[in-house]
Amino acid sequence: MSRAPKVKVRTPSACATCPIRGRALFQPLSQGEVELVAHFRSEDRVVHGATDLYRQGEPCSELYTLFDGWAFLYKLLEDGRRQILKFCLPGDFLGFQPDLETPRVHSAHAVTDVALCVFPRPNLLHMFGEHPKLGISLTWITAHDQALSYEHLTNVGRRSAKERLAYLLLELFYRAREVTEPDSEGGIFFPLTQEHLADALGLTPIHVNRTLRELRGEGVVELGGRRLKVPDPGALEEELGFNAHLLRPRRMI
């Protein structure tokens, strides 16, 4: 039987009052611009957890704003090895790539049930044609994603397993705290498995587990029961040389 998805819903086309608008793609827009965006948006869509949103090789017909839930982007090698490229949280914009005529270069997967705002590709190009400022927003988002991706590359390429894991958990802790309500103890909802973490960090799940045990033992993180807490984020930030700037969206100009 098909269970009812657990996600936030809202009345369609309610961009003007969208609860995540302050954090989303089109944050710095005026009232009129928001209406323009609402006009080009085609629908809200809900996708169940543990399913793909799109797959590499498919045509690139839509783009999305993640409205609620957790997802990630990933690449698959021929033999099944998987690299997770980015974890997506509410407010993130997914599905853009340099050549929209070309098949998708990576896949996207819903971890939890997920709610999406859907932008059909032709509408999007229209939209940018009619409103250059939206193009600047998109440039900003892409550049921001790239900075994050460079950070991950550095993490995977040049840090030990323990550093990598601590770094990723800290990043996700900060990002999740920005877009969802922490629980009474300051912990966040955290739906990822150790296998997800492994595939993002270039490790095996087994080694993630061992490393996690160390971090827990040192009191650096509390993780379990779909909940994550970093008791002293400041100290960890310091210790890892974590650059929190990269997570704080600011205006480009």
Place this chain on the structure above:
Amino acid sequence: MSRAPKVKVRTPSACATCPIRGRALFQPLSQGEVELVAHFRSEDRVVHGATDLYRQGEPCSELYTLFDGWAFLYKLLEDGRRQILKFCLPGDFLGFQPDLETPRVHSAHAVTDVALCVFPRPNLLHMFGEHPKLGISLTWITAHDQALSYEHLTNVGRRSAKERLAYLLLELFYRAREVTEPDSEGGIFFPLTQEHLADALGLTPIHVNRTLRELRGEGVVELGGRRLKVPDPGALEEELGFNAHLLRPRRMI
């Protein structure tokens, strides 16, 4: 004594006849647009090899098009570990980042002597204000860089040393062949040391050396004397699941 740099030169503001324009940032521009770009460009600059173009932490006052020579972007950890993020070849656009008010988030280093077109930041913003199409070009470039960066992340996170090295060499071979003249044997000029390769791949120079020996032994690559040749790129592409699409610039729209 300061030796004379070995790079291509040209008369300033000759954007219209720039030999790399077909491959550079502003490729799809009209005559008038090129003149606009030429107007906002401030100068040509030559930088000696083995020096930094800019460093993380500095203010972000200029952006560049690489006109001649090889460079790379990198991040440094506190203890000196280095991750190379991207190798830059003629035609590449450097120095853009999401928040231009904020200090640089990575550094750039000239491998060889290098010639640059310099765009002062304030001019750039002006330029995009006056000509939206340039903004689209920039978005395209950023998205393209990001796709490359995701590819590198996958490479470093999920491939063996041998696969990583072969993959990177193939990529550089293709990219270099696009923008410079191959020698009579089909090899390309290749100024990187094994340490550069190591820092891009998340390996040690020693292990790069050993891995290179294997690849040479199998006839997969010829590398030495600042020259690289991949005798059968097609076969290697096949074997690695290399996606050459990502390297071929196409129009976004």
Place this chain on the structure above:
DNA sequence: CGTATCATTGACGTCGGTCAATTCGTGTGG
């Protein structure tokens, strides 16, 4: 030539991977 940088090689150590159980937790059905 003398010096510096890069490439190369060998011996050895370790971080993280592999394989294989066992345990835990949650949801399901009897």
Place this chain on the structure above:
DNA sequence: CCACACGAATTGACCGACGTCAATGATACG
């Protein structure tokens, strides 16, 4: 309410890819 099933977490024993340390060669340049 309990038995069961399934995925995820956990643990141990062992292995191998890659790192570390140290020495030697090859090249280029002043």
